[in-house]
Amino acid sequence: MQRKFSRRDLFAARTPSIDFATYEIPVDQVPVPPANAEVFPTACEYCIVGCGYKAYVWPHDEEGGSKAARNALRADFPVAPATGAWISPSMHNVVKRNGKLHHVVIVPDGENAVNRQGNHSVRGGALAQKLYNPTRPTADRLQTPLLRVRGMLLPISWDAATSIVAEVSKHVIARHGEASWATRFFSYHFWENTYAITKLAFASVGTPNAAEHDKPTAENDATGLDDCGVDGFSAAYKDWKEADVIYISGNDPYENQTILFTEWIAPGGAKIVFVNPRKSPTAAYAERTDGVHLQLLPGTDSILNNGIARVILENSWEDRAWIGKVIAGRAEIAQEKSNWRRARFGLSFDEYKAWLIADDEYRLDNVAKVTGVPAQKILRAAELIARPRGQVRPKASFLLEKGNYWSFNFPNSASLSALGLVCGAGGRPGQVMSRAGGHQRGMMKAAGYPLAKSNAVYHDVKPGDPSGGKIPLNTDLAVFEGKTRLTWAIGTTWVTALSAGQSLRDKIAALTRQHAAQVSSFDKDQAIATLKQRVDNGGMVLIQQDIYQNDLTEYADLVLPAAGWGEENFARAQGERRLRIYSKFYDAPGEAKPDWWIVAEVAKKMGYSGYAWKTSNDVFEEAVTKSKGGAYDATAVVELAKRTGKRAHDLLTELSTTGIQLPARIEAGKLVGTDRLHDQTFPADKDANKIVKQFNTASGKAILMKGDWRSVKPVRERFSPRDGELWITNGRINELWQTMYDDLRKAAVKRRYPSNFLFINAADAMPRGIESGDLVSVENDFVVNILGEATKGAISLVAYVTDEVAPGVAYTYTFYPGQNANNVVPAITDPVTGVYNYKLGKGRVAKIGETPLKKLEGGMSFVPRSIG
Amino acid sequence: MSAEKETACDHAACLTRRDALLAGGGGIIAGMVAPIGAASAQRASEGVAYPRKRVVRIGELHDGVPLAFTYPLQAQPNFIVKLGAPAQGGVGPDHDIVAFSSLCTHMGGNLRGRYRHDLKAVGPCPFHFSTFDLTRGGVAVHASATQSLPQVVLEIAGDDVFAVRVAGLIYGYRHNLKDGSLAEGAKTPTMRG
Ligand code: SF4
Numbered sequence A: 001m002q003r004k005f006s007r008r009d010l011f012a013a014r015t016p017s018i019d020f021a022t023y024e025i026p027v028d029q030v031p032v033p034p035a036n037a038e039v040f041p042t043a044c045e046y047c048i049v050g051c052g053y054k055a056y057v058w059p060h061d062e063e064g065g066s067k068a069a070r071n072a073l074r075a076d077f078p079v080a081p082a083t084g085a086w087i088s089p090s091m092h093n094v095v096k097r098n099g100k101l102h103h104v105v106i107v108p109d110g111e112n113a114v115n116r117q118g119n120h121s122v123r124g125g126a127l128a129q130k131l132y133n134p135t136r137p138t139a140d141r142l143q144t145p146l147l148r149v150r151g152m153l154l155p156i157s158w159d160a161a162t163s164i165v166a167e168v169s170k171h172v173i174a175r176h177g178e179a180s181w182a183t184r185f186f187s188y189h190f191w192e193n194t195y196a197i198t199k200l201a202f203a204s205v206g207t208p209n210a211a212e213h214d215k216p217t218a219e220n221d222a223t224g225l226d227d228c229g230v231d232g233f234s235a236a237y238k239d240w241k242e243a244d245v246i247y248i249s250g251n252d253p254y255e256n257q258t259i260l261f262t263e264w265i266a267p268g269g270a271k272i273v274f275v276n277p278r279k280s281p282t283a284a285y286a287e288r289t290d291g292v293h294l295q296l297l298p299g300t301d302s303i304l305n306n307g308i309a310r311v312i313l314e315n316s317w318e319d320r321a322w323i324g325k326v327i328a329g330r331a332e333i334a335q336e337k338s339n340w341r342r343a344r345f346g347l348s349f350d351e352y353k354a355w356l357i358a359d360d361e362y363r364l365d366n367v368a369k370v371t372g373v374p375a376q377k378i379l380r381a382a383e384l385i386a387r388p389r390g391q392v393r394p395k396a397s398f399l400l401e402k403g404n405y406w407s408f409n410f411p412n413s414a415s416l417s418a419l420g421l422v423c424g425a426g427g428r429p430g431q432v433m434s435r436a437g438g439h440q441r442g443m444m445k446a447a448g449y450p451l452a453k454s455n456a457v458y459h460d461v462k463p464g465d466p467s468g469g470k471i472p473l474n475t476d477l478a479v480f481e482g483k484t485r486l487t488w489a490i491g492t493t494w495v496t497a498l499s500a501g502q503s504l505r506d507k508i509a510a511l512t513r514q515h516a517a518q519v520s521s522f523d524k525d526q527a528i529a530t531l532k533q534r535v536d537n538g539g540m541v542l543i544q545q546d547i548y549q550n551d552l553t554e555y556a557d558l559v560l561p562a563a564g565w566g567e568e569n570f571a572r573a574q575g576e577r578r579l580r581i582y583s584k585f586y587d588a589p590g591e592a593k594p595d596w597w598i599v600a601e602v603a604k605k606m607g608y609s610g611y612a613w614k615t616s617n618d619v620f621e622e623a624v625t626k627s628k629g630g631a632y633d634a635t636a637v638v639e640l641a642k643r644t645g646k647r648a649h650d651l652l653t654e655l656s657t658t659g660i661q662l663p664a665r666i667e668a669g670k671l672v673g674t675d676r677l678h679d680q681t682f683p684a685d686k687d688a689n690k691i692v693k694q695f696n697t698a699s700g701k702a703i704l705m706k707g708d709w710r711s712v713k714p715v716r717e718r719f720s721p722r723d724g725e726l727w728i729t730n731g732r733i734n735e736l737w738q739t740m741y742d743d744l745r746k747a748a749v750k751r752r753y754p755s756n757f758l759f760i761n762a763a764d765a766m767p768r769g770i771e772s773g774d775l776v777s778v779e780n781d782f783v784v785n786i787l788g789e790a791t792k793g794a795i796s797l798v799a800y801v802t803d804e805v806a807p808g809v810a811y812t813y814t815f816y817p818g819q820n821a822n823n824v825v826p827a828i829t830d831p832v833t834g835v836y837n838y839k840l841g842k843g844r845v846a847k848i849g850e851t852p853l854k855k856l857e858g859g860m861s862f863v864p865r866s867i868g
Numbered sequence B: 001m002s003a004e005k006e007t008a009c010d011h012a013a014c015l016t017r018r019d020a021l022l023a024g025g026g027g028i029i030a031g032m033v034a035p036i037g038a039a040s041a042q043r044a045s046e047g048v049a050y051p052r053k054r055v056v057r058i059g060e061l062h063d064g065v066p067l068a069f070t071y072p073l074q075a076q077p078n079f080i081v082k083l084g085a086p087a088q089g090g091v092g093p094d095h096d097i098v099a100f101s102s103l104c105t106h107m108g109g110n111l112r113g114r115y116r117h118d119l120k121a122v123g124p125c126p127f128h129f130s131t132f133d134l135t136r137g138g139v140a141v142h143a144s145a146t147q148s149l150p151q152v153v154l155e156i157a158g159d160d161v162f163a164v165r166v167a168g169l170i171y172g173y174r175h176n177l178k179d180g181s182l183a184e185g186a187k188t189p190t191m192r193g
């Protein structure tokens, strides 16, 4: 039907336009690199999968042509689907290289061993958008050291900044002891940097007051998996393709390890047993492809894993031959002299079986009741992973991540690893257990954590427990107790990441910004004297080292600008231990310096020796000496480089985006990598590290660890929602990477998620009058902090009504800046390991308004994400 | 898109035959419906002269039944659909007629047959499951793609729907108007200022 038209309509129609939801005008062309563009191998900055990329860099006033011979991609335009040669507009930027303006395109490399045909995720595909360019949203990169003078962060010189850090550090250590000098630091941002940081913290200072970015303690991640003898990254990606069935616990691989899923899991056709409170995209895939989604209630993983194991044992579906061969008995467990958890919680197979059968908690009907998963789905899962088809066992593999080990760290991961072992998984082609992983493996420790100096012990320690039942100290607790006088936070937001975030902020503010001693002059000596006064009068000095200001910056006394990905030559490994070079291809902004350089400057000024590195290659070659004998043994790389007169980084550059899977060894003058660890098929006569051939235990056998739901039950009960509250659980989401330091500056990502969201089921939304796009508040009056005090926590979020979450369980992104999920998450520590159970937030949900996003023009999509 | 309909008739061919009959009808005439918010002066592609192509008559569009057409180049497949709900850039009396590229902006997966009328979305892509919201400018709901699905800017003149521009780079191309010949029926504009 036609309506009447005014002149205005006619005028409007002359300038047709799409009412773009953002201020971004869609681009409809990209420059193509000319045939002589410089090409740099690198790998993705972001997730664990570690896809290979190449950076093509060329002067800004040149351009390649559409024919293969005339461009560096060697591609004819238009390029065919699935060739990996297309440059999406997200892959282009303009940067300075050696002070001159250059185009850069960062394109997935189709020739490497990880993301073949140039597959990539929404995250890595926009790597170019992260690069510093002062005309773009990355303009606010930190460029110069800043000192808070009269309340404002103001530029100072590197010399002044490093002198202040060094002098105050020396004073803190001399006056208050090394345990009052703390660092919280990324474990992912390249071996060169983590090596320098741990050299200072553990080898030079010797502090036990240190933790990696995502934990309050220097504890492992999936502790129950490590304890059973399986390294967190033991599998080869090809194992997921060979598996018949994959049990995925607390992780969505499409969302979080996208290429692992789209290149290595989906193409192999394995059926998926998907254990997750969310009906997330991979859940929809699992159900569509004849697998099963076990949509359990938060925190019930251990009873579910044990319940499934019990079904398997009752039906004698366990892998008897395998168990007889590789599972440790009492005598082998007794060899565990340095790991008290193994000594305390390790079980022989007969003990394990007797325990599960005897405890009525693990009866199928009770497991169904507690987890909320229908009994027939639990049975189906048990059948899929363990029931032999005739004489043939299904090849079952097991994948877990933070949804598992961050909602009761030890019992969840231990129960999962034991379930995997009885199904025959661990170190066989297609039969593996691994973490899915978050960030890449960028940690190379210069020295071990000084456990003997920790004041923390397992609450139920018994005489004779190996190492006295000691656990690493809780660094948040040390702050609350006033023990920490200086914290150097490197590449971590801390207040966003740790539990009971608002209580933590209050404490840090009181110790820093609200303390009487505040710097009021650029005079270096005065500044040092003031900060010494601060630490001697119960306060704390906070040094932040990062690439952008973030949620932590408002408390910082000093801010040090770091150079990162693409701005220095670095190396690290990914989720199948593949070591690669991350090339420097453009100029870091301003005076930003790599973290290793900053640490070395401070260390030298503190009077320590061993920091005279000239280049990142120097640091790398030294760091690699510490890898010997372990899962990341790269000594062969340096050895081969030396033999051939090369620098190790240059050899890595030659290995390009494929790199080498560690541990590496030299055979006939060539580097040979390792597919999988604990490899039961590895030729016995071949020489290799013990971890390659055997499980990572004293005896070399795998240990069934007792992941006891009964240790979880009372804690979970205490922190469960009541009186109309919902679970407010949290995690990652496909488009968003960690604290969104880059995403905040990527237009397409901000368009998709202009706000943090609350996924809420219609059954919870309707009675509260909530629709998609409404502004909702979440409040929790029982956010217990690390001192055990009940504090209040609150966040506001945009509602996203979806059946992705079940009634009673809402979900939000963990690290959205300014809208932190941890505001409503209590600091519940795992009873065994002291790691926070970050997933167990809860709160009252109410509508407090509408957001502009609710309107069509607002531009946020509320279409369900899990289309089956 | 409904697979049955697609196989019954190759719409690209059907439409271009009709287009040929109506060639020359590209002038601006009375009876145009402005897209929502069209007063904005934003331009998708500064400095690029897009051709104009008659895509379909409004009466030929039925709620939820996508039709295929090529634009601006002959090798660039798109679909036009009446969503039955207002959309960003939607034209027609109900502001619900939209058109998008059929090539997934991730790695060029063909989205043909993947329209979900219940959700006003297209996907999941057969290659790696990207899904795009057609009411919100083709934004990726959940994707491996880093770009929204390119939206074909539409205009209505009388009973006809015209394609006049594309917002976003079409998969496989370095430039929406280079490395190929114009789609059948696509005319270089004469009345665009
Ligand atoms: S899957 Fe991970 S490593 Fe690969 S491109 Fe995406 S974020 Fe990067």
Ligand code: FES
Pocket (backbone or CB within 6 Å): B104, B105, B106, B107, B108, B109, B125, B126, B127, B128, B129, B130, B144, B145
């Ligand atoms: S091509 Fe569509 S998701 Fe990859």
